[in-house]
Each structure stands twice: as C-alpha cells, then as structure tokens.
Amino acid sequence: MRVALRLPATARAGRAIAGVLVLLGLVAFLPAHAARADNPIIQTIYTADPAPLVHNGRVYLYTGHDEDGSTWFTMKEWRVWSSTDMVNWTDHGSPLSLTTFSWAKSDAWAGQAIRRNGKFYWYVPTTNRATGRMAIGVAVSDSPTGPFKDALGRPLVENGEIDPTVFIDDDGQAYLYWGNPNLWYVKLNADMISYSGSATQIPLTTAGFGTRTGDANRPTLFEEGPWVYKRNGLYYIVFAAKCCSEFIAYSTATSPTGPWTYRGTIMPTQGSSFTNHVGIVDYQGGSYFFYHNGALTGGGGFTRSVAVEKFTYGSGGTIPTINMTTSGAPQVGTLNPYVRQEAETIAWASGVETETSSEGGMNVGWIENGDYVKVKGVAFGAGARTFTARVAAASSGGRLELRLDGVNGAAAGTCTVPGTGGWQTWTTVSCSVTGATGTRDLYLKFTGGSGYLFNVDWWQFS
Incomplete structure (x- = not known):
C-alpha cells in the first residue's frame, strides 16, 4: 500500500514524479x-x-x-x-x-x-x-x-x-x-x-x-x-x-x-x-x-x-466472544489455477495497488521491484507445466517470478515481461513451470529495475 501517496488511475504521467517521492522516502510499504x-x-x-x-x-x-x-x-x-x-x-x-x-x-x-x-x-x-x-x-x-x-x-x-x-x-x-x-x-x-x-x-x-x-x-x-x-x-x-x-x-x-x-x-x-x-x-x-x-x-x-x-x-x-486475529478465517476449498484468474484476486499483497483495466475489470499495477501478490491454497494437483499472464508496461518491463509457499520460496518459473508501449497496452507472456504440484500458496513476485515495472491483468496455468 502506498500510504503516503496515491495517484488517480488516469495519472500515469505522474509515475515519474511518484518515483522521485519514493526515493525521498515519502512512500510507506508493508x-x-x-x-x-x-x-x-x-x-x-x-x-x-x-x-x-x-x-x-x-x-x-x-x-x-x-x-x-x-x-x-x-x-x-x-x-x-x-x-x-x-x-x-x-x-x-x-x-x-x-x-x-x-x-x-x-x-x-x-x-x-x-x-x-x-x-x-x-x-x-x-x-x-x-x-x-x-x-x-x-x-x-x-x-x-x-x-x-x-x-x-x-x-x-x-x-x-x-x-x-x-x-x-x-x-x-x-x-x-x-x-x-x-x-x-x-x-x-x-x-x-x-x-x-x-x-x-x-x-x-x-x-x-x-x-x-x-x-x-x-x-x-x-x-x-x-x-x-x-x-x-x-x-x-x-x-x-x-x-x-x-x-x-x-x-x-x-x-x-x-x-x-x-x-x-x-x-x-x-x-x-x-x-x-x-x-x-x-x-x-x-x-x-x-x-x-x-x-x-x-x-x-x-x-x-x-x-x-x-x-x-x-x-x-448465542454468539461467542470473537477476538481480532491476524490469521483470519480458514480457506473454504482451494483455488483452481487452470482457469483464468484475475490478478486482482489476492490473499495478501505487498506494494501493489489496483486500477481499472482497459480490457475490463481491474488490474494490478504500481508494481516495483520486490513487490508481490500472494494467492492462497492453489490446487496444482499432479503439476502445472506452463504459466500465462496478460501484462502491460510503459517502461522496459521486468520479471514475474512464480514462488511457492513464500515470497522467497521455491522458484517454479519466471516470465519476462517486455515493454509494451503503455500501461494499458496489453500483451500475453508465457513461461515453463516446474515443481508446482499439490496444493500450495502461490506468490507472484515482481522483480526488475527501478521505478514502476509493469501491470498484470490476469493469469492462468496449464
């Protein structure tokens, strides 16, 4: 969450200014x-x-x-x-x-x-x-x-x-x-x-x-x-x-x-x-x-x-005494990775925000190096082989790393995200996947250079 600064979704020109403020330490991160x-x-x-x-x-x-x-x-x-x-x-x-x-x-x-x-x-x-x-x-x-x-x-x-x-x-x-x-x-x-x-x-x-x-x-x-x-x-x-x-x-x-x-x-x-x-x-x-x-x-x-x-x-x-917890409610069932999942479907996120997507719905954006999204209880079953995502980048892009059970957990794959010429100029990228079996927590970890890297609209395994 950018606690100190929020720009409207239409103010993409302000990303450069935002980057300066980040460097000045005016933006708080989880x-x-x-x-x-x-x-x-x-x-x-x-x-x-x-x-x-x-x-x-x-x-x-x-x-x-x-x-x-x-x-x-x-x-x-x-x-x-x-x-x-x-x-x-x-x-x-x-x-x-x-x-x-x-x-x-x-x-x-x-x-x-x-x-x-x-x-x-x-x-x-x-x-x-x-x-x-x-x-x-x-x-x-x-x-x-x-x-x-x-x-x-x-x-x-x-x-x-x-x-x-x-x-x-x-x-x-x-x-x-x-x-x-x-x-x-x-x-x-x-x-x-x-x-x-x-x-x-x-x-x-x-x-x-x-x-x-x-x-x-x-x-x-x-x-x-x-x-x-x-x-x-x-x-x-x-x-x-x-x-x-x-x-x-x-x-x-x-x-x-x-x-x-x-x-x-x-x-x-x-x-x-x-x-x-x-x-x-x-x-x-x-x-x-x-x-x-x-x-x-x-x-x-x-x-x-x-x-x-x-x-x-x-x-x-009667309703019992209920105390606040950080663990929250248990998961009901699992999440199916083999159908299209919106990138803004999130159990926990660090750094990122969401905005309206030109292709409908919302997308994850404001992504910087080290930010991530956690998706809980993903049922990979016998194993996934390919990961596909819809992405956009007005910058040079970056990398979308697939991590299991932790932001620095086992690496299951890495997709390279190219510059597409605009934050709402979408393309589809794919990469091979190994080790994604059983039911695991999936972390989409975003890495690359400085400033904002790319947006993600949806993803799917096959």
Whole structure:
C-alpha cells in the first residue's frame, strides 16, 4: 500500500514524479513479514464498514474506502470485493461514489446492499448538499458488482442519522434500520425504493441495549452501525457499542421490531481503530464475522481495514466472544489455477495497488521491484507445466517470478515481461513451470529495475 501517496488511475504521467517521492522516502510499504497474515483481507487500500452479501455461491463484500493519510472520515466512494473461499478476494473496483448522487456533498459512509427481484439495492448514508444533513440514499444495479445508479435522484429518508442496514423477512416484508444516536426503521415497499408509513423510532432501553455509564445523554450502549438479520427464527441486531473506543454487542428479539433483549459483548474493544462496524453472514456451512480495525501500516481510526473471523453459534443462538486475529478465517476449498484468474484476486499483497483495466475489470499495477501478490491454497494437483499472464508496461518491463509457499520460496518459473508501449497496452507472456504440484500458496513476485515495472491483468496455468 502506498500510504503516503496515491495517484488517480488516469495519472500515469505522474509515475515519474511518484518515483522521485519514493526515493525521498515519502512512500510507506508493508513489511515483508506481513505476508504471514491474511487479516486484514484487503491490503491495496484502506477499507471500512464491511457489508457482506452471499449470492450465487460467492460472498460479495461492500465496503467504504478511507483515503490515505486521512485525519477524519474522508471517504468519497464505496468498493466491492468477492470471494468463493474467504481468503482470496477479487477487487471489483468502485461501482458507486459520491458523484453517483447528484444531491450528495460528502461522506461516503457505511452502507449495505441486498438482492431482490433480480436487482441489487445499495443503501448508503451521505451528506445532502441542500440541507447539510446526513441522509440515506439508495442505488440500484442489475449486477452485484455494478455499476450502480441513483434509484431516486433524492434521499430515500433523511433525519440527520447514519448507517443503514437492510433486511427482508421470511414473509417478504423488507425493513431498513439506521441510526446514531437513535435507532430507526421503516417498512420498505416491494420496490425497495419507497416505504410505507413514517420512520419509527425504536425505544433504546437498557433492557434492550445494555447500560452505558458516564453519559447521561446516552443511557444505553447502542452507538451506531446496526446489522439486522434473522437466523433459526431469532432476530438479531448487532451494533457498535459505546464510544470511544467502540466494541461490538448484540441484542435479539422474536419480532423484527422488538422488543429487544440485550445479549452482551461479541468483540471487545481492541485493535487500533476507535470505531468498529460489523457484518455477519453464513456461507458454505460456516458463520463469518466481518469487522474493521487499523492493523495495516499507517492504519488507525481514520485509515481502517476490513478483517474477518469464522465463528460458531452457541446453544440457543448465542454468539461467542470473537477476538481480532491476524490469521483470519480458514480457506473454504482451494483455488483452481487452470482457469483464468484475475490478478486482482489476492490473499495478501505487498506494494501493489489496483486500477481499472482497459480490457475490463481491474488490474494490478504500481508494481516495483520486490513487490508481490500472494494467492492462497492453489490446487496444482499432479503439476502445472506452463504459466500465462496478460501484462502491460510503459517502461522496459521486468520479471514475474512464480514462488511457492513464500515470497522467497521455491522458484517454479519466471516470465519476462517486455515493454509494451503503455500501461494499458496489453500483451500475453508465457513461461515453463516446474515443481508446482499439490496444493500450495502461490506468490507472484515482481522483480526488475527501478521505478514502476509493469501491470498484470490476469493469469492462468496449464
């Protein structure tokens, strides 16, 4: 992650300037030892406020994006990632930003997406330019990865409060909840972009949301970031508690509108971010708890990163205490190297970033000597013989080394990447492979001269 400097994807002419800044030591890098960890799950940018969605056998993860060097919640866009194995995450870029909403001024904060009737609805809070208050907008897309468009041309609801979560009950009734310092809900209509009745305030009682001490204006623990779902007939509302620093707590009910019963702490106060935000899903027989912290280099309360843990519900549907780890969730299955894999499918990365590719999707770029990408649990089977990658380089290029089980692990092959005349002028390179058998962690290690070397769009073994 280039913590001190980020150039827009269109500013390739600025690479030379960036190189000077690198030499001046103004760009921070992740240490090599970080490769031992798989949490946080995104390392190419700072991410916050995770909202997972399971669809067609994949987990889609919707996040906010903390700008590098932020000293406030400086957020201009939302991002999407996806995975089939909970460890290798594909970057789908930013299909939704402040500019999507003509009425939005600032603050691309915590939202959630949901699918209904073949469309995807993404509810997000942002500041209304006309009123200066926080409002909830809704964007819609035919695809979980966008692009999304403003469904209304105006806020869906507006009362100055934030952090929407959306839930569809078994009877088809959809609910939108949000709030800080209060907690509200509306009953969404089947079109998901309008609602019946008016906003209803949920009573924040100590029986329902725990007791806060030392703040007469906030008698309960509820702070912000509600996440509502139903499991085995029980309704859950998981939320960021107290402030500051926040911890994650939860309450349950037998109705989507309460009354709620406080059940206790899930994730105690920990990590280097004074906020936290949760998203919970079941996937492939496991339960997963997404959150954020400030664990990456340069991270903190305004430069956060999303992480995930696997957990098991207790008797009666209780949620256990979950602590932050650097190991993260275990891999579900393996990754198939014999089909095209996007280069931006990453378990861990050092140095690189991603950008929009001229051939569709995203590509890995900003590659310098010694940078690498880790792909976890690659099932080579009896053995790979050839490696092919789609690459581009406005410079003289470099080398793409294939390493097994470590950035300096056994060398399985090396592809030479030539200059192609442009950072989006693509060509395909191939090289022979030896020793890639069984299930291994694959490291794409990038080597060469000084400055930026080349971009990688996709790769495949045969």
